[in-house]
Amino acid sequence: MMKLPSGEMGLPWIGETVEFYKAQRSNQLFDSFFQPRIKKHGNIFKTKLMGSPTVVVNGAAANKFFMSNEFKLVVSSWPTSSVELMGKNSIMEKQGDSHRCLRGIITSTLNVSGLTAMVPRMCSSIHNHLQKNWQDKEEISLYRSTKMLTFTIVLECLFGIGIEPETLFGVFERVLEGVLSPPVNIPGTKFGRAKKARSEIEKKLVGEIRRKREAMEGGRDEEDGLLLSKLVAALIRGEITEDEVVDNVVLLVFAAHDTTSYAITMTFKMLANHPDSYSLLLKEHEDIAKNKRPGEALTFEDVKKMEYTWQVARETMRLNPPIFGSFRKATTDIEFEGFTIPRGWKVLWTTYGTHYDETYFPDPMSFNPSRFADPIQSYAFIPFGGGPRLCAGYQLAKLNILVLVHYVVTRYNWSLVYPDERILMDPLPFPSKGMPIKISPKSHHN
Template structure:
């Protein structure tokens, strides 16, 4: 009967029915996320950079697009179609699928200056090999040995640069001390920090600049400074290699530092000299600049929240009472700084040292009903998760108690996650806690500009250098 009725229908109606049937029964095709691609090639890069310089990436760039398009949206940045992803589930998906669906994708200028042979650019087995070497110095026993060295470096810095002063630039001071700690305590490299620090700073100025290697440009100046650093580090690597191959004995502690580990791998043929040098350069930058910003902002939050400062002081004074004059902290002392680490984590939630990181899709990716085409960039952002009420209610309020208990996985990502979780995470944690301890137990301090603006060029920093008034604490 159905066939008979169907045969009586006009041909054009039959054609329409067939088209509708096929359309309805075809598998649903995924679509790209919504968003604006902006101008050809340039896309929305200008707006992105303007917001970045004002340290308003979240308010002026990410948040308006999240409101309009959702947590996953498309744009075009620095010539590449890009999908910006936000939220714990997106962070987990893309970070845990490193090397499978996505690979690290940094701007050309960053790669040129940090090093093509650094862990930042390595994939697969090469990445695992280098990461294993770095991790071997940051084991529990390695960290235990590092604490006294770090205490010594910090106290020497404070005695030299803080004593007999009534005002100092906190941010510059923290950059100098973390720079020294990375070179001396992690690598075992003895270089005058006052001489090398300004050269490293010139390199940093160019890491997100246009890769135009023409005299007078930021990138040209950064490349020139990078060449100076490379000469010094090549000499250090070769000196260390010659000593190790000639059988000259190192001190046991020195043999467990990262430079010795890298050179040992070089002698075994596991890495090249270029890989050893590039990874020293990368880790100095990755550790010292982000850590110094985290320390500076921690002091800003303590200054602006006296109740938190009082509770933190109690924690450190109790630890100080157990130490003899001149006695260094131990790893067990650091473990007692639980509230201080809550304060530091809440600070890094509100003021992440990096806004996020770029990846590149190595295949078409299906995610939450969207398709991200092969070759597109993926940008995960710290702001888009740290400021999300789903994970942190009343997100703009400073509340260290958020971290009294574990937070949802991949909702707190100042150090990234997955296979590319910051290799120096534990070093940064030690640096923050030990530095805070010696400052709050030895000095009275206060910010001169409590509401000092934060700007970015290319990483965030206090616009005035965060000057503070200081005076020695009385220990009667």
């Protein structure tokens, strides 16, 4: 006899979807959806979300079990609308060998030599962005600004794509709005608008990919170590298709810019509310800046010295995870901790299940970056997921956060306009007012 976890399945078909969405919109998923159910049923409970019976699992052991059994017991399972908009040929949908092949190409761009080459490029993208958008301003929207910047960095520093970021930014934003909406493809619906925007992006990218291919085949373009060249080289060798190149560019631009810009914005919010942490962080960056000539770019070695800054960023992502978790689908009946999860059911692991648990993080609701000075239990801190599906761009996100923090804190005095600004979600978290900050240039800076 199968023993299912306890929990409520809610209304027929709808299940507990309405409560889930309501909690999500107000960024109260932990307080008003997960926590009351964990209290009542324990760390593993069943529910019904978006038409699927779902088992929610919490804790480092559960995270490790489900993340490391990817492709064996579970497969990634995103809502139809997400798959349609990100692309069926993206790494998020691929299994087994084709997943490994694509992932290998992506991670080879983000190895040590790739990252070393990327730092000066990133410095110049950030420098240009600040000059263009912060110069002579007294107040800016930090969230809007970092979204535009992370978007630019992905296009320029990761892919080496020469399209003006401004022309694509709004189109990508329209696609994102439809990612978790009902997949109804008629004009005027969120999904309809998103599909239209998606085909606009596709046209531009296909043009870019074909130009690149022609240049590489004609010997006019060197393989420059950037991701677009690597994907096109694999395309020329016949290892992947043009659709796979397009879908993975689209997916990575999304994955990289939205979550990273939220992490950066919240890092500044935390620093503003914790002046002691801010003075420690500032000292770290002033020491690095002291050894630079005016206008000299940072190096990968400089970034490695930003240890405390990375503790601050991780503690920020622990308290404000950019994603709440991720859905998997059981490909077979799974026995776990005395329960059976039937084949075909969804499994949802959550970041809150460990990030807010005092077993892993004593006094979990307080901001304490130095807890990351010691090793953290594996699979307890999971803002980037884990296992074979660990976020492929996580090294890029890390660089992006550290380098931008460096330029802002060494060049500007800044303060939050609304220290208690609310965070909302749709479908990802964002500050309700765009996190405006007041800025003034520091008199002497590199």
